[in-house]
Every structure is written in structure tokens, then in C-alpha cells.
Amino acid sequence: MENNHSTNSELPSAVKLLKSTVLAIVIAGVILVTTVLPAEYGIDPSGIGEMLGLKRMGDIKTELAQERIAAESDKNAKVEQMSIAQSDAKPTNYISQKGEIKIALKANEGRELKVFMKKGDQISYEWSTDGEAVYFSAHTDSGEEFTYSEGSKNEDKGILKAFCDGRHGWWYKNRTQKPMVLTLKIEGKYADFREDY
Amino acid sequence: MVDFIKQVFKRKNSFVFFWVLLLFLLAVDALAHGVTDGDKGFIQASSGRMLMAFIYLGAKHMITGYDHLSFLFGVIFFLYRLKDISIYVTLFAVGHSITLISGVLFEVSINAYIIDAIIGFSIVYKALDNMGAYERWFGFQPSTKLATHVFGLIHGFGLATKIIEYQVSPDGLIPNLIAFNVGVEIGQILGLIVIFILISYWRRFGNFIQHAYRANVALMAGGFVFVGYQLAGYFIS
Structure with a gap:
């Protein structure tokens, strides 16, 4: 036997083993409640996870x-919609202009602002919030998918080339x-610069 | 109980060891689920036979999967002869190879959280086994070889569940699966070499026997954390 307990008397007592098991469960419970559950699932009954920033x-x-799941089902719905409405949805009035939208x-x-552009055309953009940072993703989903930029900021500006x-x-x-x-x-x-509904 | 905790924490060394082990278990959490999004993306984008790629993924899964490594740590804890180690590791490897390959081929899909919770339980089981709990509580020692083999089967279902999630192309599936399995064995051997060297040093220079009991209590606590983490995930999803 590989357990190094050659005789019965060398075995730890039944009570000691039970106490150790309970101790292991208690330690595991404390770690779970204070760190793992808050950090993984945002479940924080003790409030310690909040204190630790987890x-x-x-x-x-x-x-x-959740967003990924929503985006996946959203995409499927959009693909269907687009194939029906694509021909009449495309605007033709591409001109040099300025625009501003406040939301x-x-x-x-979460809300989305959209603009129609032709491949290679450029616009300059500038946005800001009235305070804290917002999560943003600048992208296109017209046939080809491409992400221009993504992150969390309270303002950003630059050039977007379609x-x-x-x-x-x-x-x-x-x-x-x-x-x-x-x-x-x-x-x-x-x-056609507008909010996407 | 209070006395007992005091007793456990009395020695500075064991206290440090205990927390280093627990922190290690938690710190590598980001790596716990082996094949990452990037790998998943690669698998879904490819088809046909890609032996080296799947060997690499199998080895990566094993080396970064602390659940499998923790169990193996428990298994070889009291083994110091290479012959014994190879017997136990073979029993484990044969077990998970059977369920990995058959699980994917027959698409036996068990909820990933449940199977991972059982894998966490296997760590708890082995820690208690090392502490001599079954012999003391039930008066007999359940076969350690059989347990290693049965838990090997369960770990293999965990691997299979993950492979199914990746939606591997049917084109070249069987050679790719065998390659993945070969990779798992390579990763396992590499992981075991590191564990074995560390335990051997400990056995030689540390107070191995004095710390053995506490080390297994710590291992058991780690197993319980893993069980709780997976069960919580199951109930949320």
C-alpha cells in the first residue's frame, strides 16, 4: 500500500479527519464567497468581493x-432583415457634410449610431460623454465585418476610413x-447619419 | 475546532506552503479552461488532418489545466518509485483516452459544468484517500488503482465535452482526435515530471511526512473550491 499508514494506529483519528474535511470545506467556502464567485459571476453576498474590487x-x-449571446441572435435576425430591405435601404445622397447627434x-x-459610407471614403469624428467612460465599438457589419476601434473612454476623435x-x-x-x-x-x-433602431 | 486551526497554523512553514498552494490554484484560473477562444476559432476555421496542431492543443490543455494536474499531484503524492508512478499514470491515461475518443465519436455530451464539478470532486476524493480517511472511516482501503482508472474515465469525458464544444470538422476527425490524445499524454508526462521533481526535493529536504497531512487538506480545499466554482456556474447558466 502506498499510503504510508502501515498500521491502524498510525492513521489519523476519525474525528481529526472529519475536522480536517470540515476545515477544507470552510476554507473553500470562504475563498468561493469572497473571491471566486464575485470575480467570476458577480455574485457577492458578503460584500467583500466589492471591497476587493473583484x-x-x-x-x-x-x-x-450575455452581450455575446445577444449579438449572435441579433446578427442572425439582422442578416434576414438586410437581405429583404437591402436594395431600398441604401441611400444614394453621398455628399460632403457635417452632422451631430446627441444621445x-x-x-x-446600449445604443448605436450609424452612417453610410462608400469604401475608402473618410470622415473625421469626435465624441465625448458628459462624465464617465463609456464602452464603445466602432465597426462595420455590412457584408464584411471589421472593427475600427474598441474600448472604454470618455472621449475619442480621429479619422474613420470606410x-x-x-x-x-x-x-x-x-x-x-x-x-x-x-x-x-x-x-x-x-x-444618412442617424441612430440605428 | 479553534484548537485544531491553531495547530494547523502553528508552523510557519506549513502556513506558507498552504497559502502558496491555494494562491497557485486561484492564480492560474485564467488558464483553467485550456483551449482558448483563439484556439477555438482556429479549430472552427480549419478542416482536414492537422496532427501537429492537435498534439499541441492536447498538450496545452493538459499543462494549463490545473484540475487534471491537481488530481495527478494527489495520485503520485505517496509514490516514489517510477514503476508505480507509470502504472498509475497509465491507468489514468487509458481511462481518459477511452472516454475522450468514444465520447467525441458518439457525441456523448455531458454538461461541462457538471463534469468539471465531478473532476473537482476527484481531487477531494484523492486528498482524503491520501489522508487515510477511507481506511479510518470505513475500515478498508478502496482500491487506489481502480479509483485512478475510474476518475481517468471521468476526466476523459471532460476533455470530450470540450472537444465537442469546439465543433471540430468531421473531415479528419479521428486522426485529429488521436493526435489530441497523444498531446494530452505528452502534456501529462511533462506536468508529472515537474510535480515529481518538486515532490522529490520536498521528500528529501523538507519535513515531508509532517507536512503531508496538511498538504492534502490544502489539496482538498482546492478541490472544493473547484467544485463550488463549477456548480455555481451550472446554476447560473
Whole structure:
């Protein structure tokens, strides 16, 4: 036997073993409740995860997982919609112009601003919130998918060069617990700058 | 109970060891689920026979999968003869090879959280086994070889469940699966070499026997953390 307990008397007592098992469960429970569950799932009954700053990580992980699932079903629905409405949805009035849209984002709300552009055309853009950082993803989903930039900031500006013909836009998600106002200004050759419903 | 905790924490060394082990278990968490999104993307984007790629993925899964390594740590804890180690590791490897390959071929899909919770339980089981709990509690020692083999079968289902999730192309599936399995064995041997060297040093220079009991209590706590983590995931999803 490889257990090194050659005689019965060398074995730890039944009570000691039981105490050790309970101790292991208690230690595991403490680690789970204070760190693992807050950090992985945002579950934080003790409030310690919040203190350690781990709950936020769990909240975001859970949110991202939900968003991914939502985005996947959304994409399937959009593909169907687009194939029906594509021909009449494409605007033709591409001209050099300026535009500005202001949106209010409630706590945890996500909204998307879209613009139509032709491949290779450029617009300059500038956006900012009235306070905290917002999660954003600038991308196109017109046939080809491409992400221009992504992150969490309270302002950003730059040049967007259309990767392909079609819709390009900014998805904004307010991950804070407070409402915020966001303003996006663009200038260049584009058509039909509006919020995507 | 309080006295007992005091007793456990009395020695500074064992206290440090205990937490280093627990922190290690937690710190490598990001790596726990082996094949990452990037690998998943690669698998889904490819088809046909890709032996080296799958050997690599199998080895990576094993080396970065602390659940499998923790169990093996428990298995070889009291083994110091290479002959014994190879017998136990073979029993484990044959077990998980059977369920990995048949599980994928017959698409036996068990919920990943449940199977991972059982894998966590296997760590708890082995730690208690090392502490002599079954002999003391039930008056007999359950076959350690049989347990290693049965838990090998369960770990293999865990591997199969993951492979199924990746939606491997049917084109070249069998050679790729065998390659993945070969990779798992390579990763396992590499991981075991490291564990074996560390335990051998410990046995030689540390107070191995004095710390053995506490080390297994720590291992058991790690197993319980893993069980709780997976069960919570199951109930949330």
C-alpha cells in the first residue's frame, strides 16, 4: 500500500479527519464567497468581493457573455432583415457634410449610431460623454465585418476610413450605474447619419 | 475546532506552503479552461488532418489545466518509485483516452459544468484517500488503482465535452482526435515530471511526512473550491 499508514494506529483519528474535511470545506467556502464567485459571476453576498474590487470583474464578465449571446441572435435576425430591405435601404445622397447627434444613455443601456459610407471614403469624428467612460465599438457589419476601434473612454476623435461600402457605426454601452449624455460629431463624405433602431 | 486551526497554523512553514498552494490554484484560473477562444476559432476555421496542431492543443490543455494536474499531484503524492508512478499514470491515461475518443465519436455530451464539478470532486476524493480517511472511516482501503482508472474515465469525458464544444470538422476527425490524445499524454508526462521533481526535493529536504497531512487538506480545499466554482456556474447558466 502506498499510503504510508502501515498500521491502524498510525492513521489519523476519525474525528481529526472529519475536522480536517470540515476545515477544507470552510476554507473553500470562504475563498468561493469572497473571491471566486464575485470575480467570476458577480455574485457577492458578503460584500467583500466589492471591497476587493473583484465584483466589477464578475459583473463585466457576465455582461459580456450575455452581450455575446445577444449579438449572435441579433446578427442572425439582422442578416434576414438586410437581405429583404437591402436594395431600398441604401441611400444614394453621398455628399460632403457635417452632422451631430446627441444621445442619452440610461444606466446599463446600449445604443448605436450609424452612417453610410462608400469604401475608402473618410470622415473625421469626435465624441465625448458628459462624465464617465463609456464602452464603445466602432465597426462595420455590412457584408464584411471589421472593427475600427474598441474600448472604454470618455472621449475619442480621429479619422474613420470606410473599410467597405455600407453601414459603419459606433456602438455605445453605458456600464455605469448613472445616466450619461453622449455627443458624436462627424464631418466628411457620407449619407444618412442617424441612430440605428 | 479553534484548537485544531491553531495547530494547523502553528508552523510557519506549513502556513506558507498552504497559502502558496491555494494562491497557485486561484492564480492560474485564467488558464483553467485550456483551449482558448483563439484556439477555438482556429479549430472552427480549419478542416482536414492537422496532427501537429492537435498534439499541441492536447498538450496545452493538459499543462494549463490545473484540475487534471491537481488530481495527478494527489495520485503520485505517496509514490516514489517510477514503476508505480507509470502504472498509475497509465491507468489514468487509458481511462481518459477511452472516454475522450468514444465520447467525441458518439457525441456523448455531458454538461461541462457538471463534469468539471465531478473532476473537482476527484481531487477531494484523492486528498482524503491520501489522508487515510477511507481506511479510518470505513475500515478498508478502496482500491487506489481502480479509483485512478475510474476518475481517468471521468476526466476523459471532460476533455470530450470540450472537444465537442469546439465543433471540430468531421473531415479528419479521428486522426485529429488521436493526435489530441497523444498531446494530452505528452502534456501529462511533462506536468508529472515537474510535480515529481518538486515532490522529490520536498521528500528529501523538507519535513515531508509532517507536512503531508496538511498538504492534502490544502489539496482538498482546492478541490472544493473547484467544485463550488463549477456548480455555481451550472446554476447560473
